[in-house]
Amino acid sequence: MPKFTYNFNFGGQNSAVFIQDSLPGIEDLQNSGIHAPEDKSRRILLVCDANTQPIARKIQESSETLIPVCVLQSGETHKNWASAEAIIKAAREAGLGRDGLFVGIGGGVISDLTAFAASVYMRGAKLSLVSTTLLGMADAALGGKAGFDYLGIKNLVGTFYPASRVFMPLCSLETLPQREWKSGMAELIKTAILSDADFLNQIKTLKQGRENLDACIAKAVEFKGRIVEQDPKETGKMRALLNLGHTFGHALESAAGLGKISHGEAVAWGIARSCELGMELNITPQKRAAEIIALLNDFGYETRAPHPLNIPAEEMLKAMSSDKKKQNRTLAFIVPAPQGAEIAQIPDGSPLPKKIINRESQ
Incomplete structure (x- = not known):
């Protein structure tokens, strides 16, 4: 049943x-x-x-x-x-x-x-x-x-x-191996960031135990399902929000060599970079960015920039140039807003992505 x-x-x-x-x-x-x-x-x-x-x-x-x-x-x-x-x-x-x-x-x-x-x-x-x-x-x-x-x-x-x-x-x-568990947790955290404070608080309880895991999975399924119903083929803006952390994350995965970094590890690092980009664009409040990055750190994710693998920013930017979210010579980055997230369109040639990838974390 x-x-x-x-x-x-x-x-x-x-x-x-x-x-x-x-x-x-x-x-x-x-x-x-x-x-x-x-x-x-x-x-x-x-x-x-x-x-x-x-x-x-x-x-x-x-x-x-x-x-x-x-x-x-x-x-x-x-x-x-x-x-x-x-x-x-x-x-x-x-x-x-x-x-x-x-x-x-x-x-x-x-x-x-x-x-x-x-x-x-x-x-x-x-x-x-x-x-x-x-x-x-x-x-x-x-x-x-x-x-x-x-x-x-x-x-x-x-x-x-x-x-x-x-x-x-x-x-x-x-x-489930620990690395696979950690990879999936990043997607749960991502969905909670997009959802609301109650979901984020539920996620935090998973650090102490997994009693609420089934409820957290159910909440993620319901949230994503309702979003995709409104925008099944990502032709509008709704489904694109589910890509929080993925523009930076996919670039890291590709530049590192597919399979070297798990998808969840890359997404977590990408979420941290998205927070910094959002602050740079005055979309993400500093307090919210700090809380999100602290949560990622609590779950053991690598959030530092530059990434410890020392992948050249140029390699990540090259991977971004093939990102499916790129349209009309602009690349879509999803950044946390005071609640939920927003889409930030960054034009080709902007120094911002490279700046965020290379900037040493505080």
Whole structure:
């Protein structure tokens, strides 16, 4: 029985989210309204990596018939076309038609790759996700962003393709490595900054224990879901706000070498830089910036500038030049406002981003 259930509509695509203690079974996946009762597991492909293969096996064992599984290599360095191609090839070999169901089991990398493969397979197959990491639950599994890294650039290739069902089994977090936990916490903190003081206070309690974790995940899901409903393909300003910390963060990830820094670690560093940029632009009050950076420090994130990896600012600026948020020779930075956040448009050639990247933190 789910602890929290949400139903969203993303541009005409219904997406149901179930936050529950246990893993979903094959019946949960089949009874999604996608398949008629007589359709069986031959129409399903499970996609996982080496880390989530045991979870995929448990889901597989809940079926009376053998379900094909596509096992990918783990990590950001394998978020590429070769992995997407492997999923498509496995689907073809398994005999999936356009009404077949792709099920991604894992964190953000698996969610993005599986969703992309489903979106292009026969011009669009069915998709469900089983999110097994805090990063996936807090952000990646919801809202339909799909794709992979290409030419060393984060998420250069992608589509929008929301899953019809997203399962978030809390039991999968019990064995989550500390680095993955920390990566997901950054997205929870980001959402709380965008939301309100009550959510931020809830996040602070997670330093003492995880009793409120399910409620924090639920709050993040509801907040993001309502935002994406208003702007499903990021054509307006609403969904763009969810990119707080991501312009600096993605640049750090790309310049460092994809996979060297976790997404959450990069986003946390990016949020700190966004606070400094916001103060420079007189958007972010100094007190609010100090509170946000202090919270990031409390959770053990690197917030100093320049970044200790000593990545040249020019390399980060080069990565920013390929950022998908760049339009009309301006780059969008999301910066904290007195409440929530605002979009700051910085023109090409402005010295500000380099100044923020290089300026020594106080």
